[in-house]
Amino acid sequence: MFIDRVEVEFSAGKGGDGCMSFRREKYVPRGGPDGGDGGTGASIILEARVGVNSLAQYANRRFFRAERGKHGEGSLRHGRKGQEMRLYVPCGTSVIDAADGFVIKDLTHPGEEFVICRGGRGGLGNARFKSATNQTPRQRTLGADGETRHVILELKSIADVGLIGKPNAGKSTLLSRISSARPEIADYPFTTKFPNLGIVDVDRERSFVTADIPGLIEGASEGHGLGHEFLRHIERAGLLVHLVEPTPIDGTDPVENYAAIREELKQYDTKLSDRDELVVMTKCELDPDREVFTRMQQHFEDNPVDHKRDLHAISAASEIGLSDLVEEIMQRVTARRLEMIDAGEELTPIREVDVPTEAKPKRRLPPHKSGPTSSLSNDKQARDVPTIWGKQSPTGRTDISPQTNETPDNSGDTDSDP
CATH class of the missing domain: 2.70.210.12 (GTP1/OBG domain)
Structure with a gap:
């Protein structure tokens, strides 16, 4: 739960x-x-x-x-x-x-x-x-x-990308296609009742986290529908992916739906409306003449924004345009991460294996296990180890050297004992 x-x-x-x-x-x-x-x-x-x-x-x-x-x-x-x-x-x-x-x-x-x-x-x-x-x-x-x-x-979920849009816009389907997450998918509104997180692995070295929140409706910022409880989960997302359905099941206009969601984001938090955005028209097979796609482009030209905004057309069911979309998202996420590093901010690890672990301090060994006698055992006693100088130490004990088992050649020494 x-x-x-x-x-x-x-x-x-x-x-x-x-x-x-x-x-x-x-x-x-x-x-x-x-x-x-x-x-x-x-x-x-x-x-x-x-x-x-x-x-x-x-x-x-x-x-x-x-x-x-x-x-x-x-x-x-x-x-x-x-x-x-x-x-x-x-x-x-x-x-x-x-x-x-x-x-x-x-x-x-x-x-x-x-x-x-x-x-x-x-x-x-x-x-x-x-x-x-x-x-x-x-x-x-x-x-x-x-x-x-x-x-x-x-x-407030920490995700690189936040998926937003009307109910049944295809957010959960897209998340299930590009990640290993398995959210509930059905053909009725408000299938998603809580946010879903998924890790998208672009290749062995690049990945990002995507958050799918429940569908938004008009008045979500005022408490209508389910989205008002989960809008905070995209507050930390650096990139918003806005999904638009070309033929909504309620018969509404897709361009008006996009404008309505943008207004709800602005009412909830003005910072969200100024965040980088990728607009994705899902179920592109339902728009064969690209009529809705052209209308969306015209809407962007008539209503310019200060942030970066691009338009893509995909089909999650047919896997059309998914690879290009994922690559575009990864480039945006990478650029934002570099900006965070330059600003001195720390990046949040995605998986537990990415968290650096502190090296445990080495356990201090007792002298008989860390000194010259560490190599001795019941089968190898001190008398069995050749002396390093070929003679006993001044204390009367035999010098033990675990580094060498050979008696050094003293033929070249100039001084010798009488």
Whole structure:
């Protein structure tokens, strides 16, 4: 199940209480205070991770509580701190304050994390309050409460290309032809009820991510239809591919449909209307005389725009013009990625294997396994290894050299032992 918006409450762990205790042992007079401190409560950390594609794990759980710290004990035993709670969210998740509506954090890159709730500090035991004038302190402090946040997690899919258009324009069919995604396809409107993501592999080294959102209708920016819930999924797309059906099943005019969707994008976000665009007329076999194609070209000439806009004609069912369209999209995506690199922005990896992994630090070996004796075993003892100088060391031990098993030739040495 695809979930892209949830409302949850996070609560960090409470700190453990400090202990008030005095040392009482036989033959130990005036033992003094020995109460330990309480442990720190656990914090809650949100981390963006590639491979997590939905917020479904938060759909059926409203509250998340982290572990509290343990109480301090006598004999100066401090309480154990709570184990942090690390939760994973998809890349592109916005953390929004539920009360005021401001964005707390926008997690867009893999591995990006932040502490949404910090655990409470542990209380102090009475041993912390001892002094020359207060030798039997009976003060202690309680653990502090952890932070609590009521937030909204909202997913905005990170895709290079966003497919938009009227219902039944052929978005899901196109996605299924150029990628390995298998969205639901049928001959009735609003078949797509949630966004679908697909990875298009142009060749071994080039690929891009495509997002297919539910069909848009007039008034989508005001809450009509299904598109208003998913328009945010194309906010991060650098290229919009607008699909137009030449013969809509409702009998509407395709040119007017295109203009209506453009107006809805402008009403939702003016930045979307200024984004680069590829207009694709699907089911081109239904326009044999290219009448609709010519009308679309004339509409572009009569209504110029500031962004780059091209017109293509394809047929996903017959695979007409798909290769040229994919190549054109790849060139646009590559140009945008180069602009992002020049601007100092980081590119989001597509697959988990693309995420760079940190090299694990080498485990430190004990001396007997890392030094000269590392080559020795039960079958190979020190006496079986030839000495490197042909004699014993000044300490009386035989020099061991695992690098060579041959006795060096000292015939050319000028100095020799008497």
